[in-house]
Amino acid sequence: xxxxxxxxxxxxxxxxxxxxxxxxxxxxxxxxxxxxxxxxxxxxxxxxxxxxxxxxxxxxxxxxxxxxxxxxxxxxxxxxxxxxxxxxxxxxxxxxxxxxxxxxxxxxxxxxxxxxxxxxxxxxxxxxxxxxxxxxxxxxxxxxxxxxxxxxxxxxxxxxxxxxxxxxxxxxxxxxxxxxxxxxxxxxxxxxxxxxxxxxxxxxxxxxxxxxxxxxxxxxxxxxxxxxxxxxxxxxxxxxxxxxxxx
Amino acid sequence: xxxxxxxxxxxxxxxxxxxxxxxxxxxxxxxxxxxxxxxxxxxxxxxxxxxxxxxxxxxxxxxxxxxxxxxxxxxxxxxxxxxxxxxxxxxxxxxxxxxxxxxxxxxxxxxxxxxxxxxxxxxxxxxxxxxxxxxxxxxxxxxxxxxxxxxxxxxxxxxxxxxxxxxxxxxxxxxxxxxxxxxxxxxxxxxxxxxxxxxxxxxxxxxxxxxxxxxxxxxxxxxxxxxxxxxxxxxxxxxxxxxxxxxxxxxxxxxxxxxxxxxxxxxxxxxxxxxxxxxxxxxxxxxxxxxxxxxxxxxxxxxxxxxxxxxxxxxxxxxxxxxxxxxxxxxxxxxxxxxxxxxxxxxxxxxxxxxxxxxxxxxxxxxxxxxxxxxxxxxxxxxxxxxxxxxxxxxxxxxxxxxxxxxxxxxxxxxxxxxxxxxxxxxxxxxxxxxxxxxxxxxxxxxxxxxxxxxxxxxxxxxxxxxxxxxxxxxxxxxxxxxxxxxxxxxxxxxxxxxxxxxxxxxxxxxxxxxxxxxxxxxxxxxxxxxxxxxxxxxxxxxxxxxxxxxxxxxxxxxxxxxxxxxxxxxxxxxxxxxxxxxxxxxxxxxxxxxxxxxxxxxxxxxxx
Numbered sequence: 001x002x003x004x005x006x007x008x009x010x011x012x013x014x015x016x017x018x019x020x021x022x023x024x025x026x027x028x029x030x031x032x033x034x035x036x037x038x039x040x041x042x043x044x045x046x047x048x049x050x051x052x053x054x055x056x057x058x059x060x061x062x063x064x065x066x067x068x069x070x071x072x073x074x075x076x077x078x079x080x081x082x083x084x085x086x087x088x089x090x091x092x093x094x095x096x097x098x099x100x101x102x103x104x105x106x107x108x109x110x111x112x113x114x115x116x117x118x119x120x121x122x123x124x125x126x127x128x129x130x131x132x133x134x135x136x137x138x139x140x141x142x143x144x145x146x147x148x149x150x151x152x153x154x155x156x157x158x159x160x161x162x163x164x165x166x167x168x169x170x171x172x173x174x175x176x177x178x179x180x181x182x183x184x185x186x187x188x189x190x191x192x193x194x195x196x197x198x199x200x201x202x203x204x205x206x207x208x209x210x211x212x213x214x215x216x217x218x219x220x221x222x223x224x225x226x227x228x229x230x231x232x233x234x235x236x237x238x239x240x241x242x243x244x245x246x247x
Numbered sequence: 248x249x250x251x252x253x254x255x256x257x258x259x260x261x262x263x264x265x266x267x268x269x270x271x272x273x274x275x276x277x278x279x280x281x282x283x284x285x286x287x288x289x290x291x292x293x294x295x296x297x298x299x300x301x302x303x304x305x306x307x308x309x310x311x312x313x314x315x316x317x318x319x320x321x322x323x324x325x326x327x328x329x330x331x332x333x334x335x336x337x338x339x340x341x342x343x344x345x346x347x348x349x350x351x352x353x354x355x356x357x358x359x360x361x362x363x364x365x366x367x368x369x370x371x372x373x374x375x376x377x378x379x380x381x382x383x384x385x386x387x388x389x390x391x392x393x394x395x396x397x398x399x400x401x402x403x404x405x406x407x408x409x410x411x412x413x414x415x416x417x418x419x420x421x422x423x424x425x426x427x428x429x430x431x432x433x434x435x436x437x438x439x440x441x442x443x444x445x446x447x448x449x450x451x452x453x454x455x456x457x458x459x460x461x462x463x464x465x466x467x468x469x470x471x472x473x474x475x476x477x478x479x480x481x482x483x484x485x486x487x488x489x490x491x492x493x494x495x496x497x498x499x500x501x502x503x504x505x506x507x508x509x510x511x512x513x514x515x516x517x518x519x520x521x522x523x524x525x526x527x528x529x530x531x532x533x534x535x536x537x538x539x540x541x542x543x544x545x546x547x548x549x550x551x552x553x554x555x556x557x558x559x560x561x562x563x564x565x566x567x568x569x570x571x572x573x574x575x576x577x578x579x580x581x582x583x584x585x586x587x588x589x590x591x592x593x594x595x596x597x598x599x600x601x602x603x604x605x606x607x608x609x610x611x612x613x614x615x616x617x618x619x620x621x622x623x624x625x626x627x628x629x630x631x632x633x634x635x636x637x638x639x640x641x642x643x644x645x646x647x648x649x650x651x652x653x654x655x656x657x658x659x660x661x662x663x664x665x666x667x668x669x670x671x672x673x674x675x676x677x678x679x680x681x682x683x684x685x686x687x688x689x690x691x692x693x694x695x696x697x698x699x700x701x702x703x704x705x706x707x708x709x710x711x712x713x714x715x716x717x718x719x720x721x722x723x724x725x726x727x728x729x730x731x732x733x734x735x736x737x738x739x740x741x742x743x744x745x746x747x748x749x750x751x752x753x754x755x756x757x758x759x760x761x762x763x764x765x766x767x768x769x770x771x772x773x774x775x776x777x778x779x780x781x782x783x784x785x786x787x788x789x790x791x792x793x794x795x796x797x798x799x800x801x802x803x804x805x806x807x808x809x810x811x812x813x814x815x816x817x818x819x820x821x822x823x824x825x826x827x828x829x830x831x832x833x834x835x836x837x838x839x840x841x842x843x844x845x846x847x848x849x850x851x852x853x854x855x856x
Contacts, residue, residue, distance in 0.1 A: 225311075238290055239290075
């Protein structure tokens with residue numbers, strides 16, 4: 001039955017004719033600018049449904065995000081206690097892992113972010129992570145343009161990673177974001193719903209290599225809360241020896 | 248992090264900042280406070296976030312404090328103190344649901360912490376979960392920092408459950424256990440006053456004053472209760488005892504004079520004279536005396552005093568008198584239903600945008616609707632907000648005899664003057680309400696409220712519109728939530744109490760809310776009116792008359808107060824007085840539904856006399 005539904009869904013998609021691609025990168029960028037959330041920060045409660053090697057798991061988290069590259073989350077355990085906290089200000093990152101009694105810190109690079117945020121190794125910078133959570137994608141002027149079904153598309157390669165983005169021409173909202181290396185999909189993020197503010201509230205992330213499939217839903221969104229810089233830095237508890245990570 | 252540890256850190260930080268470098272002590276004795284054995288582990292990593300959180304919370308930025316307390320909790324997840332502070336920040340943000348979540352989490356780790364239980368109990372009390380509140384608040388009674396909230400909350404929760412004797416017993420126990428806490432006694436007196444236990448409330452206030460004779464809260468509590476009991480002379484004499492501690496307080500002399508005036512005592516004039524002597528040429532102090540005169544119905548004396556203030560101000564500044572005094576005089580004439588005098592007063596400053604709204608109101612009252620609209624149109628560049636001007640325009644146009652013309656003119660006014668969709672909807676709803684189209688008004692305000700659900704003004708207006716359409720339950724649901732969020736806001740308490748009283752449902756609940764509102768603003772005519780109307784609904788006509796006469800003295804041209812007073816006179820068989828009230832209310836330009844009701848009442852009163 002599941003296969004039948006998938007086939008049926010594919011048929012429906014196949015039936016939708018491709019729209020005319022955007023005439024230029026500038027036109028696509030303008031559309032994305034229209035759909036872009038104008039806000040600078042938000043915080044939210046997050047429901048996470050995780051399908052991975054270990055099976056299916058549900059968890060709650062708190063999330064705080066501020067442009068350009070600041071992000072903090074706390075992952076809650078089954079009894080509401082925090083089991084993991086992560087923070088980055090775009091330059092440095094820290095992970096406080098209460099389950100394994102570890103405190104890890106280091107520079108915020110795509111590699112270190114992938115290592116510490118193992119549930120979603122999207123191989124992107126902190127700034128790109130924050131942009132994605134706001135529903136933004138930074139696109140170079142030389143991007144290749146196209147379309148898929150009713151959506152406009154763009155594709156470009158940087159540092160041997162090819163990125164694809166699909167955008168709704170009417171709303172300007174980013175609907176899908178993929179990263180590929182040698183045509184092998186590294187990560188695939190679908191934005192399934194947006195808040196009226198333009199902030200994505202439902203994201204579906206798939207990372208083939210890690211066999212990870214995550215659905216993220218944002219609730220209790222607070223737009224532009226007062227978040228000062230120190231909220232995005234975690235200090236090591238005195239009982240733990242800080243471990244440095246580089247990448 | 249325990250409180251003791253935190254206090255130690257705070258004390259040492261303050262000490263470090265304030266003291267110059269001292270020589271190293273030979274021993275630590277006398278230089279360091281040894282933390283108590285149960286102080287617990289203090290992780291320095293979390294302290295900076297605690298301090299930042301406290302700083303933001305104390306400076307009125309709870310939203311900024313929240314992330315810091317959350318981070319601090321990473322380092323001490325079992326701290327009752329941090330859970331309490333985080334919950335406090337959520338309460339300040341109006342997010343009671345989030346505060347409850349945090350408290351539940353804290354209580355799961357520290358179930359008897361007096362701070363957490365007191366706060367959780369207080370939130371349960373506000374949410375009318377009284378049994379739960381009582382159980383939680385018990386834990387806060389033995390701690391000096393929590394006993395005030397826990398004790399008064401406990402007595403209130405018991406009284407709401409109709410366990411009045413138990414509530415009064417607990418009040419006595421608490422006062423015996425805390426003989427030096429006059430603040431607790433005054434607070435407990437307030438709870439008894441709210442629940443209509445005037446005798447025990449009076450005794451409690453008197454005991455608080457015996458503990459601390461200079462207590463203003465207790466003195467004003469005693470005064471309020473005596474006055475509600477119909478003993479204004481005793482209320483004045485009781486308040487006058489405060490002069491031993493505050494001999495130069497002009498407002499206190501004015502209040503005592505007002506009470507003696509209500510008692511018909513010649514002492515009133517002596518206290519007023521003393522207030523004037525103390526005020527000298529201080530304009531603010533003279534303003535207090537003048538306002539007191541006008542609120543008690545001695546308009547001639549009040550206005551003469553404002554004239555005197557104008558002369559003083561002009562002599563001091565060597566120029567024309569301040570426009571605020573002119574506006575005050577004009578407004579006073581308008582409130583007394585004398586638009587011609589109001590306009591004459593404003594003649595010299597007619598072009599000033601500062602008086603545009605008052606002038607437009609007086610022009611409309613004088614029947615010059617078109618001129619009023621022109622003044623409002625010119626005022627767009629002045630200090631009045633677009634919302635105020637749009638609402639004024641709607642009220643002015645409600646006086647147009649032809650409804651279609653009124654609607655067309657309002658539409659044109661709002662369009663030409665570039666008002667936004669919010670002001671346009673609100674003004675259209677106001678006009679509809681004045682014209683008697685309650686369903687239309689409710690739909691417009693409901694749509695605005697749906698878009699901006701947290702706007703207090705819209706919530707209040709929506710509740711009012713629902714109540715006018717007979718949807719009392721929905722109105723009360725909105726107002727109960729507003730009171731739960733800010734239980735010490737007299738306007739919200741009054742709105743909830745009046746809605747219940749006017750619908751003649753849940754009069755007991757209405758009474759508690761209105762008595763509470765009265766405790767917080769006993770000289771506000773709209774609150775005195777509501778309490779009077781409640782007394783009418785409860786058939787306590789003598790009390791109703793006393794309160795409504797007081798309200799109508801302060802706001803003599805308010806059609807709603809006049810209607811309530813007229814109904815009360817009618818119930819007491821005073822037909823002449825009732826008729827006079829109804830006729831005066833009809834001349835005060837009421838909205839059409841009230842006008843129709845007043846016309847019926849005039850008819851019925853004439854027939855029966």
